[in-house]
Amino acid sequence: MSSFEHEPVLAAEVVDLLAPVPGGLVIDGTVGGGGHAARILDSRPDLRVLGIDRDAEARAAATAHLARFGERARVAAGGFEDLAAVVARSGSEGQAVAVLLDLGVSSPQLDRRRRGFSYWDPDAPLDMRMDSSQELTAADVVNGYGEDELAGVIARYGEERYARRIARRIVARRPLRDAGSLVDAIKEAIPAPARRRGGHPARRTFQAIRMEVNRELPNLADGLDEAVHLLTPGGRLMVISYHSLEDRLVKERFAGYSGATEGRSAGRPLPEPGPRPLTRLVTRRPIRPSEVEMTANPRSSSARLRAVERLP
Numbered sequence: 001m002s003s004f005e006h007e008p009v010l011a012a013e014v015v016d017l018l019a020p021v022p023g024g025l026v027i028d029g030t031v032g033g034g035g036h037a038a039r040i041l042d043s044r045p046d047l048r049v050l051g052i053d054r055d056a057e058a059r060a061a062a063t064a065h066l067a068r069f070g071e072r073a074r075v076a077a078g079g080f081e082d083l084a085a086v087v088a089r090s091g092s093e094g095q096a097v098a099v100l101l102d103l104g105v106s107s108p109q110l111d112r113r114r115r116g117f118s119y120w121d122p123d124a125p126l127d128m129r130m131d132s133s134q135e136l137t138a139a140d141v142v143n144g145y146g147e148d149e150l151a152g153v154i155a156r157y158g159e160e161r162y163a164r165r166i167a168r169r170i171v172a173r174r175p176l177r178d179a180g181s182l183v184d185a186i187k188e189a190i191p192a193p194a195r196r197r198g199g200h201p202a203r204r205t206f207q208a209i210r211m212e213v214n215r216e217l218p219n220l221a222d223g224l225d226e227a228v229h230l231l232t233p234g235g236r237l238m239v240i241s242y243h244s245l246e247d248r249l250v251k252e253r254f255a256g257y258s259g260a261t262e263g264r265s266a267g268r269p270l271p272e273p274g275p276r277p278l279t280r281l282v283t284r285r286p287i288r289p290s291e292v293e294m295t296a297n298p299r300s301s302s303a304r305l306r307a308v309e310r311l312p
Contacts, residue, residue, distance in 0.1 A: 018047070027099045041066070053078075082222075096230045099237045101238070105210070126176065162190050221253065233312040236309050257279040258277050259276075286304035
């Protein structure tokens with residue numbers, strides 16, 4: 001499964017953030033091919049990792065990649081929105097000293113045609129599921145949602161100014177069978193001058209449909225709430241996000257845990273403030289990749305790393 005491996009983003013920065021935490025269990029809630037987990041385990045012999053992923057191919061790759069660490073590394077199936085239940089099923093004992101969530105779509109997922117995440121392959125299926133066992137696919141969204149609902153998804157998750165025109169054109173061209181037909185519908189809906197600016201014209205719509213298929217923002221909010229309550233005092237929650245919607249939700253959620261009130265994220269209320277804050281902010285501004293990393297791995301350029309620390 002070596003083809004699933006990819007360079008973990010901001011790995012050195014994640015290891016640095018772990019330096020003050022006590023020894024114990026680190027939960028990698030999006031283990032992917034095991035890149036971050038391996039760097040964490042290499043950095044400190046007093047840490048062990050439970051890697052979680054909803055993608056079966058990722059779990060197989062992570063299991064192989066982390067085999068050299070023996071009992072210090074375990075891999076489990078699940079999503080981070082059910083973090084506490086997954087941890088309990090895995091048999092891991094005690095609270096976590098850290099939780100890491102890397103919200104990016106991995107390079108192997110993007111590059112494998114049959115997964116349907118990329119707009120570059122016209123023959124790719126309309127799939128986009130992180131968990132191939134779930135029922136809802138991109139084809140269901142594209143061919144089954146009403147025009148209003150589809151326009152709402154594209155506007156909300158893609159921040160696409162031409163969402164209504166794109167939804168109308170998709171509905172008119174149904175049924176759409178593959179990524180190429182979806183790209184064609186999007187291009188037809190966007191005015192020619194706009195198609196020549198801001199990268200590939202289908203990028204925002206594909207992002208929106210992927211996020212809808214995988215319930216990415218609702219799951220992220222649930223996952224953050226689960227993660228912060230799994231931490232031991234002094235433990236750290238670290239999140240790497242890749243676009244403004246994710247980063248805004250993480251920023252506001254972290255503010256809520258830390259005693260601030262910054263409104264609502266994705267229509268969801270912030271956690272109710274308790275008698276004292278749950279966490280303190282470790283990163284008041286997000287950590288960004290270095291120029292060296294962005295040059296070596298252009299897909300890292302949009303990454304933002306934020307962290308909070310659980311208070312006693």
